[in-house]
Amino acid sequence: xxxxxxxxxxxxxxxxxxxRKEWLMENLLPKIAPNESETNxxxxxxxxxGEHVRELAIExxxxxxxxxxxxxxxxxxxxxxxxxxNNSLLKEYKNIRIWPDDxxxxxxxxxxxxxxxxxxHPDPWPKARHEKRRLLNHEFLKLLGKNLAKxxxxxxxxxxxxxxxxxxxxVSQTNLVVNTDEIExxxxxxxxxxxxxxxxxxxxxxxxxx
Ligand SMILES: C[S@@+](CC[C@H](N)C(=O)[O-])C[C@H]1O[C@@H](n2cnc3c(N)ncnc32)[C@H](O)[C@@H]1O
Numbered sequence: 174x175x176x177x178x179x180x181x182x183x184x185x186x187x188x189x190x191x192x193r194k195e196w197l198m199e200n201l202l203p204k205i206a207p208n209e210s211e212t213n214x215x216x217x218x219x220x221x222x223g224e225h226v227r228e229l230a231i232e233x234x235x236x237x238x239x240x241x242x243x244x245x246x247x248x249x250x251x252x253x254x255x256x257x258x259n260n261s262l263l264k265e266y267k268n269i270r271i272w273p274d275d276x277x278x279x280x281x282x283x284x285x286x287x288x289x290x291x292x293x294h295p296d297p298w299p300k301a302r303h304e305k306r307r308l309l310n311h312e313f314l315k316l317l318g319k320n321l322a323k324x325x326x327x328x329x330x331x332x333x334x335x336x337x338x339x340x341x342x343x344v345s346q347t348n349l350v351v352n353t354d355e356i357e358x359x360x361x362x363x364x365x366x367x368x369x370x371x372x373x374x375x376x377x378x379x380x381x382x383x
Pocket of ligand 1: 181182183218219220221222241242243244247274275276277292293294295296308
C-alpha cells in the first residue's frame with residue numbers, strides 16, 4: 174500500500190495453530206502464492222475459512238482462483254482442507270492461490286484482469302464511528318473496477334441490509350453499474366443454502382459501464 178490504508182479487518186491471529194497447520198503455513202503456503210505470470214481469473218476477498226474458495230476451485234477446474242484473507246487462522250483452515258494426509262495439495266485444489274494479507278496490497282501493486290471478484294459477507298462495521306473501516310467504499314470499488322476483465326463482474330453478498338444500501342450509494346460514485354439480471358442468477362444459486370438463516374442475504378452484481 175502506498176499510503177497508510179484504514180484497517181478493514183479485525184484481529185489477524187486467533188488461537189494457536191496445530192503443528193500440522195504451522196507446517197502448512199511454512200511449507201505449503203509459499204508454494205501457492207499468487208503469481209503474476211499466470212492468468213488469474215477469479216478473486217475471492219475475505220474468504221474466512223475458505224469454503225467458497227474451495228467451491229469455486231471445483232466448479233472452475235480450468236481457472237486460477239486467488240483467495241485473499243488476512244486472518245491467519247482462516248488461511249490455515251483453508252490450507253488444512255486443501256492438503257492431503259501427506260500435506261500435499263489435493264488434485265482438485267491445484268488451481269487455488271492464497272494471499273494471506275490485505276487484498277489491497279496486491280491490487281494496488283499488480284494489474285489483474287479478473288472475470289469474477291467475490292466478496293461474501295464483508296465485515297459490516299455497524300457502529301457509525303466504525304463506518305470508515307468498511308472495505309467496500311467507492312475508492313475500493315473503483316480499484317476493483319480497474320482489475321476487472323472485459324465483461325468481468327463483482328459479486329457481493331451481505332445479510333447486513335444497512336451495509337447493502339450503503340454499498341449501493343458508494344457504487345453511484347463510481348463507473349460501476351448494478352446488473353440486476355445477474356443478481357437473480359446468484360440469488361437462486363444461494364437461496365437454498367441460506368434457508369436456515371434469519372436474515373436473508375442480499376446480493377449485488379456489479380459490472381463496468383460499457
Ligand atoms: C465477516 S468475515 C466473512 C468471511 C467469509 N467470506 C464468510 O462469508 O464466511 C469478513 C472477512 O473479510 C476479511 N477482510 C476484511 N478486510 C479485508 C481486506 N482488506 N482484505 C482481505 N480480506 C479482508 C476479514 O478478515 C474476514 O475474515
